[in-house]
Amino acid sequence: MSRPELIAPPEIYYGDTESKKYTNNTRIQQVQADMTYRALELLNLPPAQPAFLLDIGCGSGLSGEILDDEGHIWAGVDIAPSMLEVALEREVEGDLFLQDIGQGFGFRPGSFDGAISISVLQWLLNAETSHPTSSPPHRLTRFFTTLFSALRNPSRAVLQFYPSSDDQIQLITSLAQKAGFGGGLVVDYPNSNKAKKVFLVLMVGSGGQVPQGLQG
Amino acid sequence: MVRLITHNLLACHAKGCTSNNFPLQLKDVQIALREADFNPDFVRGFMPKIEWNALVNAARQLGDSSLPAEQPEMIDDDLLKALHHVLLEIHIEEGQMTCPNCNHVYPISNGIPNMLLAEHEIA
Numbered sequence: 345m346s347r348p349e350l351i352a353p354p355e356i357y358y359g360d361t362e363s364k365k366y367t368n369n370t371r372i373q374q375v376q377a378d379m380t381y382r383a384l385e386l387l388n389l390p391p392a393q394p395a396f397l398l399d400i401g402c403g404s405g406l407s408g409e410i411l412d413d414e415g416h417i418w419a420g421v422d423i424a425p426s427m428l429e430v431a432l433e434r435e436v437e438g439d440l441f442l443q444d445i446g447q448g449f450g451f452r453p454g455s456f457d458g459a460i461s462i463s464v465l466q467w468l469l470n471a472e473t474s475h476p477t478s479s480p481p482h483r484l485t486r487f488f489t490t491l492f493s494a495l496r497n498p499s500r501a502v503l504q505f506y507p508s509s510d511d512q513i514q515l516i517t518s519l520a521q522k523a524g525f526g527g528g529l530v531v532d533y534p535n536s537n538k539a540k541k542v543f544l545v546l547m548v549g550s551g552g553q554v555p556q557g558l559q560g
Numbered sequence: 561m562v563r564l565i566t567h568n569l570l571a572c573h574a575k576g577c578t579s580n581n582f583p584l585q586l587k588d589v590q591i592a593l594r595e596a597d598f599n600p601d602f603v604r605g606f607m608p609k610i611e612w613n614a615l616v617n618a619a620r621q622l623g624d625s626s627l628p629a630e631q632p633e634m635i636d637d638d639l640l641k642a643l644h645h646v647l648l649e650i651h652i653e654e655g656q657m658t659c660p661n662c663n664h665v666y667p668i669s670n671g672i673p674n675m676l677l678a679e680h681e682i683a
């Protein structure tokens with residue numbers, strides 16, 4: 345199966361049909377839910393305090409629904425209008441924005457208590473035009489620097505993604521560090537092709553140690 | 561859906577637009593009111609992030625004058641309830657947000673602001 349991010353840009357790939365298919369697929373729902381719960385765990389939020397979170401690439405709100413259930417308030421951004429439309433239909437609670445994360449955010453400093461992102465970062469690794477502002481390093485830098493500023497100190501961003509090479513991991517982690525983040529990679533089930541999941545756990549301020557990946 | 565909780569955090573992110581770029585000016589807005597569960601802990605925890613003047617002005621523009629012009633030092637239940645309503649229950653469905661500095665217009669359609677920039681506006 346070819347990776348969707350190699351087929352077309354996300355706002356094209358996730359058109360009306362693909363958005364509904366993605367959202368209604370029970371296997372995708374389950375995987376997405378598992379990864380959202382794991383991302384929340386890795387966020388390490390203060391217990392019993394509802395947080396204000398950013399869902400990066402919120403899509404149709406599959407993760408957002410879980411944030412709602414957990415009592416958090418959230419805002420979500422996505423570049424695919426069809427996905428956001430499905431989110432509206434599903435009546436998720438979060439505020440939704442049509443936004444290209446490679447263009448960066450305009451949120452005031454310290455806006456969010458944390459950020460999560462499920463299966464999105466790999467989309468930033470493909471240049472969509474030849475314009476200099478759309479090279480992957482440029483887009484990743486805009487993304488990381490404006491995300492860093494939008495997060496409060498201390499806090500974390502947990503970004504699950506599907507890297508296709510060690511070079512990609514290298515590029516992403518080095519640009520995140522340049523933007524000011526501490527932290528690093530958490531790999532769950534590294535020895536299983538099927539269950540393996542990669543989380544970039546980024547820390548603003550003294551976020552503590554990078555957590556251990558799950559084994560199994 | 562966009563509510564004043566996010567409007568109060570949102571500045572313009574167009575290239576070179578780094579000062580006087582907040583708050584985005586609301587224009588031609590249509591709103592809808594939807595009840596949300598009142599969570600005093602959340603509102604209290606969110607208070608330090610609020611730009612008070614921007615919030616009061618936006619709320620008044622949307623027809624809600626429950627907040628005092630000056631941020632009160634005493635945080636009581638009435639204030640938390642008023643803040644809850646202003647931050648989380650007023651939904652801007654249609655309209656636009658204009659940057660006071662560079663005049664970029666972010667249109668809001670079907671409750672969703674379009675934050676996309678043109679190529680020449682990307683930093």
Ligand SMILES: [Zn+2]
Binds near residue numbers: 573577662
């Ligand atoms: Zn501007």
